[in-house]
Amino acid sequence: MAPAFLAIDEVAKSFAGVSAVDGVTLAIERGEIFALLGPSGCGKSTLLRMIAGFEAPDAGRIVLDGEDLGPLPPYRRPVNMMFQSYALFPHMTVAGNIAFGLKQEGLPAPAIGRRVAEMLRLVRLEGLAERRPHQLSGGQRQRVALARALAKRPKLVLLDEPLAALDRKLREETQFELLAIHRRLGTTFVIVTHDQDEAMTLAHRLAVMDRGRVVQVGPPREVYEHPATRFVATFIGTANLLDGRVTDAAGGVMRVESAAAAAELSVLHDGAVPPGAAVSVAVRPEKLRLGNGMENTLTGEVEELAFRGDATLCRVRLSSGVPVTLSLPNRERTGAFLPRPGERTRLGFAAADAVLLTS
Amino acid sequence: MTSARRLGPFNLAALAAGFALLYLPILALAVYSFNDGRMVAVWSGWSLRWYRSLIDNRLMLDSARVTLAAGAVSATLALVAGTAAALVLARAGRFLGRSAFAGLVYVPLVMPEVIIGISLLLLFVQLDLDRGFPTLVVAHASFSAAFVTVVVHSRLVTVDRSIEEAALDLGSPPAKTFFLVTVPMIAPAMAAAWLLAFTLSLDDLVIASFATGPGATTLPMRVYSQVRLGVTPEINAISTLFIAAVAGVVALASLVNKGLLFGRK
Amino acid sequence: MSGAGRRLLIAAAAAWLAFVVLAPFLIVLKISFAEVMQGRPPFTPLFAWAEGALLPSLRASLANYALLLSDSLYLDSYLSSLRLAALATLSALVIGLPMAHAMARAPQRWRPALLVFAVLPFWSSSLIRVYAWIGILNDDGPFNALLLWLGVIARPLAILNTDIGIVSGLVYSYLPFMVLPLYASLERIDPALLEAASDLGCRPAGAFFKITLPLALPGIIAGCLLVFIPAVGEFVVPDLMGGSDTLMIGKTLWTEFFNNRDWPLASAASVLLILLLVGPIVVLERQGSKRAEERS
Secondary structure, eight states: OOOOOEEEEEEEEETTEEEEEEEEEEEEEETTTEEEOOTTTHHHHHHHHHTTTTSSSOOOOOOEEEEOOOOOOOOGGSEEEETTOOOOOTTSHHHHHHHHHHHHHHHOOHHHHHHHHHHHHHOOGGGTTTTTTGSOHHHHHHHHHHHHHHHOOOOOEEEESSTTTTHHHHHHHHHHHHHHHHHOOOEEEEEEESSSHHHHOOSSSEEETTTTTTEEEOHHHHHHHSSHHHHHHHHHSOOEEEEEEEEEEEETEEEEEEEEEEEEEEEEOOOOOOOEEEEEEEEEEEGGSSSSSEEEEEEEEEEEEEEEEEEEEEEEEESSSSSEEEEEEEOOSOOSOOOTTTTEEEEEEOOGGGGGOOO | GGGOOOOOHHHHHHHHHHHHHHHHHHHHHHHTTTBOOOSSSSSOBBOOOOHHHHHTOHHHHHHHHHHHHHHHHHHHHHHHHHHHHHHHHHOOEEEEEEEHHHHHHHHHHSSSSHHHHHHHHHHHHHHTOOOHHHHHHHHHHHHHHHHHHHHHHHHHTTTHHHHHHHHHHOOOHHHHIIIIIIHHHHHHHHHHHHHHHHHHHHOOOOOHHHHHOOOOHHHHHHHHHHHTTHHHOHHHHHHHHHHHHHHHHHHHHHHHHTTTSSSSO | HHHHHHHHHHHHHHHIIIIIIHHHHEEEEEETTBBOOOOOOOSSOOOETTTTTTSSOOOOOOOHHHHHHOHHHHHHHHHHHHHHHHHHHHHHHHHHHHHHHHHHHHTTHHHHHHHHHHHHHSSOOOOHHHHHHHHSEEEEEHHHHHHHHHOOOOSSSOTTTTTHHHHHHHHHHHHHHHHHHHHHHHSSOOOOOOHHHHHTTTTTHHHIIIHHHHHHHHHHHHHHHHHHHHHHHHOOOHHHHSSSOOOOOOHHIIIIISSOOHHHHHHHHHHHHHHHEEEEEEEHHHHHHHHHHHHH
């Protein structure tokens, strides 16, 4: 197998004896948008700072395009970063900020001018070259920071929570803009984020991190629909976890006796799980449906309804006492199809729509 | 994360050299105050004889009393005046002459001491006031009030105004709100400001020389007239006591202002 | 705040300032136009009521100013004060900048203690600190002893009673005034800016000049003015450390006032000194209010 474009190999880092990154190995391909996703303190930012060169790994290697980055200080790495705070130089203009890295390269002035103009066009800030950062809106600052990180045409661009400081509406627009810019340049992006929506919209592949380790790597759909652990299932999207024990495994269908569901559940599962093993059956709220006739049927009492516009969240307390959440798409405008709080109801899901989790 | 970074050798050297420059002379002064010999530069063994001879020095003791009293009274006066000025700057909004007001508040911070001294002396002469303890107190209050204003104002602007507005909303009149709500929140800054005004008064030589009169000679004035005659171990002793006292007061003030003593919340 | 209480507070605070700050300066200004005479007070009144006249006659004299501007003693005092203060300011900047920079880059938990120790000397009597400094620089003091021991010099250097002695005394007295604003502006610089510079290919030394120094400029200006302004009018240092031929305006004023008892001349000299310092003070004030605006 050919070595990856960015190979992170058994990298570890601890601060004052506390492990921040604990033996991370990742292979990131040329031209891909790769997201490091996890809760705060999971080590994703430390990993990013090690790729940029601001922290030195205690162990392991980081190799970019065949070159070991280890001995290179940050200012010699073909890697540029867009900082979470943007870190725009307040005493320089927009153009000055974008030109800063090019001047360090010793590029002749006309070439710098051309590149700066090109970058301003790319991020649609043509008229603002002479503004100072404090004269810009949050969205404009974000784009200056992006332009500055792209200006040197680095092999790798690191984006630290690129959209976190923007409000929701602007964030959605900017996501698509970022994708368009990436398609035009084809540069490899590594994004750090704690926001699963951001990671799933932007990334071709993502790595979910927890307590310094990578828990799962894959395309967004795969990670969402086939979470490897309870942590991934609940951190990415929401999941109803129904705990139980495996009673029988035959023909790829697991039978799970679940006290939480007050029922025996069947779940499609590929791997082998010994009978008696403690497992969780994870079901996404949109995979749960009201009514009879599904492979798994449960009963419960409707407690609360929360209108969300496109869907209504419905909280049902199962007869076992365990609450579950359903997401009911609002296909009709009247809402007459919705149950009422206090109503007893049947609900269920298909064996193919649930995931069996052993850890 | 960045706090994990260590200081490089260049930075460490800069710190060491800077603080050595600031403190070694004072340290040397303190060490030689315990020297037994009359010659300051020749070490002849540890002794407390210069401290003992201070105790018998009536003039020095009288001056110490004057200095402490002037410090306490002027600091209190400065606290009232300086806090009022800080309140005006932080809470009174716009009014005619506000920028002139702000200018006057901070003038004593930057004026050379000699000029403050001359101008206050001429004021007292013009008003036909005999110079002595009262004029000394007013003179010290006039410049230390500016420091009080700086300290109290910087605290006032960080106080959330909605807390005061909540008190007004709940029916407390403005004056009562000030004493029941605002003062408790700025109390640490006021305590620190008082202590700092106190030390400013203790330290001052130049303004006191102009503003005071016979019978109210301060300790720095006594020390000054002795220093002019040359370096003696007795001055080392009194300077050491003085610095120890001031360092104690300042340490107290910074503890108070950080909320470590009276609690801020 | 509104209504009568607010007006009362403003009036009271303004009255205090008018009494202890404004009035004294106006009186200095007035007396600077008077003439010296024997008596109490030892100067002529500015207004005189002639017998039967309706309005007082003004008896302002520009003689004091004329004397100040023609007498080389005063001109030299002003010029050498400016020169020595400028030298001291520059030296304090050269010494204070690395120190403040190191303080601002020190680990977070050290910084409060470093700050307290940098400010502490400011609160101890400047007289005593000058006295301590004299003890160091004395012919038989530790500084000369060190140089002799190192073999750098054969005989003790006479540093006291020279201009170098005065400059060193001013630096020693006012170093905290330089370090404090420098530290404040250096500490406010987001470390991410230096990381960004490094990320974009800039070496640490380059980043210091391209990022750190420009961003610390307000602190540098404030620190220089905070040292320069009081150093120009300094009395204790030139009095105790200067020779009989060193002239600084603070010392000259003092002598004029106490020894010669020429109050009108001393007042005129004060007015000129204030005029000399108005420029720097206004710049300092601008810096301060600009920073206050940025903070709010």
